Each structure stands twice: as structure tokens, then as C-alpha cells.
Amino acid sequence: MAVSTSSIALRLATPGDVDPxxxxxxxxxxxxxxxxxxxxxxxxxxxxxxxxxxxxxxxEPLTILATIAQQPIGFCGIEPTGHVASLYVHPDHARRGLGITLLRAALERCATPTRGYWLAEASLLSRPVFERLGFGQVGLEQTDRRGIGFERFQMLRDCECSAAGA
Structure with missing residues (x-):
């Protein structure tokens, strides 16, 4: 079920938003x-x-917050280079289109990334969201956090992309 766009508001994150x-x-x-x-x-x-x-x-990136009744429910950060730094949705609001709404808003805010394309390291969870907005996998990355290995999908979308729904 899609998130009602009338019930959510989008705004830029501020220092007071970090803890939530x-x-x-x-x-x-x-x-x-x-x-x-x-x-x-x-x-x-x-x-x-x-x-x-x-x-x-x-x-540090431009981070867009989604809120309902002024309470944050998700966020997406994008750097001027076009690197998507974050995309997270509270589980109570997941799988309703909010991730796509946030990512689309971030891409619109960074319409001309300095690299000429958008890039993300997607998890198994976020990969479908990126694909829905025209990102394609260009590589597989093995990374390590505190001695634990992770595999991430390197996703790229050209600025000329006109994917459905993008």
C-alpha cells in the first residue's frame, strides 16, 4: 500500500533530528x-x-526527512556528487512506498550531481527501491564493519535516465 502523500511532509534534516x-x-x-x-x-x-x-x-549530505505529524519516519541523504549516502524507513512505515518517495525527492534535490550520475551502495533491502527508480547494478562490493563482512550492490543511475515513476 502506498503512503498517502497528504499525510507526510518532507523537509531537510537539522542537527536536532540526529537523535530521532x-x-x-x-x-x-x-x-x-x-x-x-x-x-x-x-x-x-x-x-x-x-x-x-x-x-x-x-x-554532511543533504538529508531529506519524511514526517507524519512532525515526527520523523524515514530519511534519505544525498551528496552533491550524486552519492546516495542513506535511505532508511522506520519499520512501522516500511513497504508502503515511502523509500521511493524519499529517494525520488533526494534525486530531485540533486538534479545535477557533480559526477554526472547517481551512485549508491544498496543492501538487499534497498536494492529494489533503487531499481524501481532506474538504478542498475554495476558491481558488487565486499566491505567490513568491525570484523564482520557485508556484501553491497553498487547501483548507478545516469542523469539521462527516465525510468517509469522517476
Whole structure:
């Protein structure tokens, strides 16, 4: 079921949003990654919400927040280069089109990325959202967080893309 666009508002993140976004990030990973990732991977991934660098991950890129009744329910960050730095939705609002809404809004805000294309490292969870908006897989990345391996999909979308719904 799609999220009603009349019930959500989009705005830019501010320093006061960092703590609520930590909670959304951790809840999203802890809940939505079940069945896709091991418990060790989930613990390490969700644990990043408490890292001091988490705030920089929100405030350095242009991060768009989705809210209902002024309460954050999801976010998407994009750098001027076109790198999509984050895309997380609270599990209570997942699988209703909010991820696509957030990603679309971020792409519109960064309509001319300095690289000439948009790039993301997608998880198993977010890959379908990127594909729906015209991103294609260009590689597979093996990364390590605190000694735990992760596989991410390198996704690319050219600025000329006119994917359906984009």
C-alpha cells in the first residue's frame, strides 16, 4: 500500500533530528534486515546508530526527512556528487512506498550531481527501491564493519535516465 502523500511532509534534516534518526536507523536495521542478514551482521550494522560519526552521516549530505505529524519516519541523504549516502524507513512505515518517495525527492534535490550520475551502495533491502527508480547494478562490493563482512550492490543511475515513476 502506498503512503498517502497528504499525510507526510518532507523537509531537510537539522542537527536536532540526529537523535530521532538514530532510532529510525536502528529500528529499520534491527527489524527489516531479519531473514536477510545474520544476527551478527545486524548487530554491527544497527550499532552504527550510536557511533559519533552517525551525526556527520546525516548532516554532511543533504538529508531529506519524511514526517507524519512532525515526527520523523524515514530519511534519505544525498551528496552533491550524486552519492546516495542513506535511505532508511522506520519499520512501522516500511513497504508502503515511502523509500521511493524519499529517494525520488533526494534525486530531485540533486538534479545535477557533480559526477554526472547517481551512485549508491544498496543492501538487499534497498536494492529494489533503487531499481524501481532506474538504478542498475554495476558491481558488487565486499566491505567490513568491525570484523564482520557485508556484501553491497553498487547501483548507478545516469542523469539521462527516465525510468517509469522517476
Amino acid at each position: 534518526l538514530r532510532s529510525i536507523y536502528a529500528a529499520s536495521v534491527n527489524t527489516l534486515a531479519q531473514g536477510h542478514y545474520s544476527s551478527r551482521q545486524i548487530a554491527v550494522w544497527a550499532g552504527y546508530a550510536e557511533a559519533p560519526a552517525f551525526g556527520d552521516c546525516i548532516l
